[in-house]
Amino acid sequence: xxxxxxxxxxxxxxxxxxxxxxxxxxxxxxxxxxxxxxxxxxxxxxxxxxxxxxxxxxxxxxxxxxxxxxxxxxxxxxxxxxxxxxxxxxxxxxxxxxxxxxxxxxxxxxxxxxxxxxxxxxxxxxxxxxxxxxxxxxxxxxxxxxxxxxxxxxxxxxxxxxxxxxxxxxxxxxxxxxxxxxxxxxxxxxxxxxxxxxxxxxx
Numbered sequence: 001x002x003x004x005x006x007x008x009x010x011x012x013x014x015x016x017x018x019x020x021x022x023x024x025x026x027x028x029x030x031x032x033x034x035x036x037x038x039x040x041x042x043x044x045x046x047x048x049x050x051x052x053x054x055x056x057x058x059x060x061x062x063x064x065x066x067x068x069x070x071x072x073x074x075x076x077x078x079x080x081x082x083x084x085x086x087x088x089x090x091x092x093x094x095x096x097x098x099x100x101x102x103x104x105x106x107x108x109x110x111x112x113x114x115x116x117x118x119x120x121x122x123x124x125x126x127x128x129x130x131x132x133x134x135x136x137x138x139x140x141x142x143x144x145x146x147x148x149x150x151x152x153x154x155x156x157x158x159x160x161x162x163x164x165x166x167x168x169x170x171x172x173x174x175x176x177x178x179x180x181x182x183x184x185x186x187x188x189x190x191x192x193x194x195x196x197x198x199x200x201x202x203x
Contacts, residue, residue: 006040072109082172092181118160126150131188
């Protein structure tokens with residue numbers, strides 16, 4: 001099952017038909033996707049399931065219905081085992097950003113972390129799950145697919161938030177602080193911390 005977030009509300013891509021309880025079920029093939037997204041943005045629908053017999057094919061079909069924007073981001077550990085967070089738009093987030101022309105997605109992730117936080121010497125140590133969310137720009141909906149990477153760095157210099165990206169604060173957070181920060185974060189970011197390898201750092 002794929003989780004796509006629309007204004008932080010979940011839209012599930014599923015190949016299983018469940019009896020409806022607190023959500024609405026739609027057929028991916030026939031749904032007017034823009035209308036559904038508009039209803040989720042306005043709060044008229046809080047949670048929805050999109051059914052397609054094959055989930056991977058379903059994701060492919062969704063990409064055909066909504067233009068895709070690719071992004072890369074990093075979940076970065078320092079020598080003390082703290083994790084790098086940014087604070088913008090009133091929420092805690094992880095550094096990420098859009099891919100540039102002819103750029104490899106791993107290079108995107110490293111470049112964006114450096115640009116948004118000022119942290120250098122980044123080394124990718126693992127690949128995390130992709131996250132999906134739908135946003136609106138210039139009146140059009142786009143599906144942002146972010147590839148996330150686990151990274152490490154020995155950098156202990158000054159943290160510098162990228163002002164033009166609206167980043168107010170950059171901080172290394174300890175496990176207890178992360179648990180608190182996630183209460184004021186995005187659902188996509190919370191998903192990353194549900195991965196077993198990362199869950200361990202919060203215990």
